[in-house]
Amino acid sequence: MSVRAVRVGDHALLLEPGGSEETAALHAELLRRRAAGTLPAVGEIVPAERTVLVDGLAEPARFAADVAGWRLAPADTADSASVDLPVRYDGPDLADVAGMWGVSQKEAARLHAGTSFRVAFCGFSPGFGYLTGLDERYAVRRRATPRTSVPAGSVAVAGPYTGVYPRSSPGGWQLIGTTDAVLWDPEREPPALLAPGTRVRFVAVDA
Secondary structure, X not given: OOOEEEEEOOOEEEEEOOOHHHHXXXXXXXXXXXXXXXXXXXXXXXXXXXXXXXXXOOOHHHHHHHHOOOOOOOHHHOOOOEEEEEEEOOOOOHXXXXXXXXXXXXXXXXXXXXXXXXXXXXXXXXXXXXXEOOOHXXXXXXXXXXXXXXXXXXXXXXXXXXXXXXXXXXXXXXXXXXXXXOOEOOOOOOOEOOOOOOEEEEEEOOO
């Protein structure tokens, strides 16, 4: 595997495998090896869109050399946790998204609910996951004018990603639905419902 490894401090590496699919596969492999007990002791494993940060390494240079020799399986073959999210496809931008997709609103909801998603990485706000899975032809632009307040539980799409707003916040994604699931709860362990690598399925319910 071709991967660029950049030292971050004394005990961390920023791994850059070259693309979003390769990054997802690398992250899945790191989780597999850690679960199997074949990964050297590490602290945190933090994926982003095209990088994975591995912290807490005793020998970063040796680890970088080892990673370069790994063979990676596709991320969607990983034995990861799964979450079903009930969603009402009642978002104010559903008609616009359906228009961009060239389908009816009902068909847009069916397409979205029929997709198997995976949390590629988290960010923006606590509990917000960037979900991949939609075919690239369904990538949509963000709103020209972001909303000053998006309600918690809003299911949204932007670019190639789907996301769910854990709390009320400004946002420019296209809102296609609503869920009552609690994405972030400080009293829960872990607080975030969606973690990198989690498989997600949206289950359509009546509005």
